[in-house]
Amino acid sequence: MSAPTAARSAAPAGRRAGRGAGARGPDGAGTTRSRGRGRSSGVRRAPWVLMAPFLVVFVLSFVLPILYAVGQSFTRVQRSGLFGEEGTTSGFGGLANYRQALEGTAFVESVGRVVLFGLVQVTVMIALATVLALLLESASARWPGAFRTLYFLPYGIPGVIATILWSFLYVPGLSPLVDVAGAVGLDVDFLGPSTVLWSIANIVTWAYAGYNMLIIVAQLKSIPGELYEAARVDGAGPVRIARSLQLPLIRPALLLATVFSIIGTLQLFAEPQVLQSVSTAISNEYTPNLAAYNSAFNNNDYGVAAAQSVLIALAAFVLSGLFLALTNRKDRS
């Protein structure tokens, strides 16, 4: 684990170019055609040819669904008969779906819940990741490579599998954690109405703290050694170096990690959905995404589900943008 990524390729690429002339690209036809019509038209067409396959799947699985969701969110479906067995009619519904989504207190409460969750969980996780990264990169740490690998390990375990795993550790009777707590006289209930949100926060922190730590470690490693030397010459100790040199220089990584974590928080779905089977405290509208999912698949109300999805996406945009704007302003003043 020594070769740096960027430098690895640049030199051999030039040497390989000559050899490349003899090799054949998979798309030989396109090559000859562009040569026949003259180079400039080939160069002009090339980026579109290269992008076409990606753009097709991107439009199909990103752009169309989003447009469709926006369209659905303004569409009102009227069912005739008890189960809609006498046919349905749909038409423009204005903001009716949005009104219904926002009037249901459960959805608004779920938004408040994930915001609270995000404020606490993202803060704790980024702080933990930063401290771990600084400790691992300090000269005082023994076996930093082994610890780094170990902390990153949970990232490879899918969120649902991690949730299944922790759900076993939360259930009384099966969980050794509950047993241990009971042995010292603590009566813990990981799945009660007031605790289950933080039990979910624990799962998310467990799964992603190491990933965020690695982003920060990568940024720390890019700090030139001369800066450390200069700081030491000026008499700065490890704590001073961390505060005045390392923390300001890893700000871009911290921002990136925080924005991704905010988006991740708004998307909270798998963890509460899986824990629903062991905790009665998790309702069908526990998080915005769970609410949208249940609107669509339990209530068959796609219009409201689409409105909820659009609201979640908007919230992700606004929150990320707000966070970036705030931190930028602090930077300038």
Place this chain on the structure above:
Amino acid sequence: MSVAPPTRRPAPAREGAGRTGSVASSAPGRTQRRPRTTILVTAILVVVAVYFLVPVYWVLVAATKSTDDLFTTNGFWFSDSPQLLTNLRLVVSYDGGLFLRWLANSFLYAGVGAVLATYLAAAAGYALGMYRFRGSGLILGVVLGGVLVPATATALPLFLLFSQVGVANTYWSVLIPSLVSPFGVFLCRIYSQAAVPVSVVEAARIDGAGELRIFHVLALRAMAPALVTVLLFQTIAIWNNYLLPLVMLADSRLYPVTLGLTTWRGQVDRLPEFYQLTIGGVLVSVVPLVVLMVLLQRFWRGGLTEGAVKA
């Protein structure tokens, strides 16, 4: 990882030329290493390591137990009659080897999906990075917007669209959306600008090489390190995906392992034998990933550096 280097590794070659500092001096505080600080820091690191390891250790122990022992013996230690092989046999043989089918599906979705997604991202990223043309800014903006859109916001409407054309509940319904990696396009764009030498591209053009051939022969090789990163991230992203298959698939034979295991987990209250099945299944599905993570660690770090530092 086989070796845990106690010191920082030599400086990367790209900054190596201009560097005067020695390897040892680049580690902050190395000259003033104090034993008491080392013990304290290492103790903190060990405590955190226990936190990250406890669930994995627990599943390792629990997978050796019968359902009765799961509830009657100490969860952190083995029972008197370990039966790991019996449990694993139960996992792979239940319902005609359904679990193995889930594993194979996961490999199919993640393997095929990630390879194709990486190729598409490489071509699009290279086009955006190396050519100046009208509309490139717009496309880049829309693709970057794609990074921010929550997966759930697209999964539900995608299901409605797919069910109208009859693609829902097929392998395609999970594979097609997995081919898109906006992050990959972003990374390949930055990386192609840094790693594909413009002079060589020009020389190849003068030699009469077509644009597609230049991409396939020259650029793909120069971009190889970035492609490995995109491939890894996309593999994990598809392997971890839960919502998309949950929404798309009704037939349990098409399930990936994540979705399959949750259906098992959901049945433990009615049929306690599913405790053994789920725990064994979790163990089997976690082990290969953990091994992969450890073996490929340097590629992760490389990719994160690209994303974090250059972004």
